[in-house]
Amino acid sequence: MLISLRNDHKEHLNLLTTQSVQVLIDFCKLAIDFLQNGPNLKLYTTAAEKLSVDLDAVQNCIYGLVNLLLLSCKYKLSEADFRDSILTLGFSSEQQTILHKFYESKKTEVARIITKLSVSEPHYDDLEWRFEVQVSSRALLHQVVPLMTLDLSLKTMKDDGSGYEKEHLLLQTDVNNLLHITQELEKALIESRSRHSRKIQRALNS
Structure with a gap:
């Protein structure tokens, strides 16, 4: 051919x-x-x-x-x-x-x-979250500790291509870490749209 x-x-x-x-x-x-x-x-x-x-x-x-x-x-x-x-x-x-x-x-x-x-990598499927706050404890009566509990669902294509396998990851983080993760993901999205990244994607997908 x-x-x-x-x-x-x-x-x-x-x-x-x-x-x-x-x-x-x-x-x-x-x-x-x-x-x-x-x-x-x-x-x-x-x-x-x-x-x-x-x-x-x-x-x-x-x-x-x-x-x-x-x-x-x-x-x-x-x-x-x-x-x-x-x-x-x-x-x-x-x-x-x-x-x-x-x-x-x-x-x-x-x-x-x-x-x-061409290795099949996990892809984002769904995300559920819950906001939790510990308002006090015996040691610290006025403590406020806001936390985010996340249920991240990922899907991976099966080797035979017949469908997806799903995996759930339970994560917990504070607001500052979540903000940092969000900023890094936004940077990655911007880079993925750059001229250089698009050229690489076209070369690999052609």
């Missing part, structure tokens, strides 16, 4: 079609490093300076390579299918050979990464 890349991914990879074989090899290494350790802006900045291009161009090129490697490993492309899939991207015959050798040498490692990424 052949894989079909989106037009924006093709444009991102276009930068490499005019570069030397060594540059192509270096970018393939950057793509694997991205999969293993996340983005490295210092290395990307150095590459951008050497090639006299914008930092965004280097980042997009790496995202394009990551997408190409993930799709090729996901569908376990043969050499013929891999070459046919990248034929229209404008790579020379030598560059196609380099890309295929790199794919072959790293496909086991990438397949392992894909397996880790």
Whole structure:
């Protein structure tokens, strides 16, 4: 079978079609490093300076390579299918050979990464809460200790895909900790909507 890349991914990879074989090899290494350790802006900045291009161009090129490697490993492309899939991207015959050798040498490692990424993780299902206040005790007659008791329900897809397994977690926290947790979750939501996060999500889901 052949894989079909989106037009924006093709444009991102276009930068490499005019570069030397060594540059192509270096970018393939950057793509694997991205999969293993996340983005490295210092290395990307150095590459951008050497090639006299914008930092965004280097980042997009790496995202394009990551997408190409993930799709090729996901569908376990043969050499013929891999070459046919990248034929229209404008790579020379030598560059196609380099890309295929790199794919072959790293496909086991990438397949392992894909397996880790595809692990079914628990997802939010429901949340029930109760507000409790201890207004006094024998030791402290005027003590006020507000607490939140939470029943967090999580669901996880079964291995056979037939449905969800639910798990209940009983938690208790004070108001200050709850406020801190809320702030951290809001930061995570904002980051998930960032341009960088959306690019990663598109690369992994394509």
